[in-house]
Amino acid sequence: DAGVTQSPTHLIKTRGQHVTLRCSPISGHKSVSWYQQVLGQGPQFIFQYYEKEERGRGNFPDRFSARQFPNYSSELNVNALLLGDSALYLCASIQNLNTEAFFGQGTRLTVV
Amino acid sequence: AQSVTQLDSHVSVSEGTPVLLRCNYSSSYSPSLFWYVQHPNKGLQLLLKYTSAATLVKGINGFEAEFKKSETSFHLTKPSAHMSDAAEYFCVVSSTGGSYIPTFGRGTSLIVHP
Numbered sequence: 001d002a003g004v005t006q007s008p009t010h011l012i013k014t015r016g017q018h019v020t021l022r023c024s025p026i027s028g029h030k031s032v033s034w035y036q037q038v039l040g041q042g043p044q045f046i047f048q049y050y051e052k053e054e055r056g057r058g059n060f061p062d063r064f065s066a067r068q069f070p071n072y073s074s075e076l077n078v079n080a081l082l083l084g085d086s087a088l089y090l091c092a093s094i095q096n097l098n099t100e101a102f103f104g105q106g107t108r109l110t111v112v
Numbered sequence: 113a114q115s116v117t118q119l120d121s122h123v124s125v126s127e128g129t130p131v132l133l134r135c136n137y138s139s140s141y142s143p144s145l146f147w148y149v150q151h152p153n154k155g156l157q158l159l160l161k162y163t164s165a166a167t168l169v170k171g172i173n174g175f176e177a178e179f180k181k182s183e184t185s186f187h188l189t190k191p192s193a194h195m196s197d198a199a200e201y202f203c204v205v206s207s208t209g210g211s212y213i214p215t216f217g218r219g220t221s222l223i224v225h226p
Contacts, residue, residue, distance in 0.1 A: 033213065033214070035216075041218060041219070042202055042216040042217055042218045042219045043156075043202070043216045044216075045213055045214070045215065045216075048212075048213050055212070055213075056212075056213045090155065090156065092214070097212040099163075100146055100158050100161050101146075101158075101204075101214055102158070103148075103155045103156040103157075104155055105154065105155040106155055
């Protein structure tokens with residue numbers, strides 16, 4: 001039984017570039033959330049999708065966008081990368097709203 | 113609106129002694145509460161959850177937490193610390209009737225001395 005899978009695991013980008021991160025939730029889970037975790041801090045909420053619709057958005061600039069596909073997988077896109085975007089990006093898979101979230105191992109993004 | 117406050121950024125204990133990690137929450141609705149653990153360079157693992165059933169919740173690896181509505185607290189405890197418990201711990205709130213978006217505390221780093 002596969003857990004939450006995220007790709008890639010590590011990524012190095014240059015300032016100003018664009019990045020796409022991918023997440024496949026647990027089979028049967030309809031909701032995906034994205035979090036940014038800067039070193040030494042707790043995860044900060046970016047987006048939540050449920051049944052392919054955006055249900056929530058955190059306090060992040062418009063450079064951040066996401067979508068959920070018919071198979072419930074999801075992409076997080078970040079444009080015009082800044083050094084401050086360097087972080088661990090976590091994807092959470094949730095079966096139904098208000099049940100526990102299961103997390104992937106994350107994508108470590110380094111912007112140089 | 114919902115929020116979580118983890119009262120200690122670091123907790124240091126000796127192996128074999130009790131662990132107490134403190135968490136207070138704020139929620140406009142009936143909350144669901146969770147504790148997650150994160151080992152270095154790893155993802156987040158669910159330790160336990162409270163979803164309006166029994167107020168004393170037992171989790172994995174000997175951890176438990178008690179939901180106290182009057183104190184708006186959900187402290188995590190373990191009777192005897194093990195070296196492998198050294199990690200970052202996060203308290204999380206999600207609200208029934210609210211946004212259902214899990215909100216994390218800043219984390220508590222548990223240090224276990226031999």
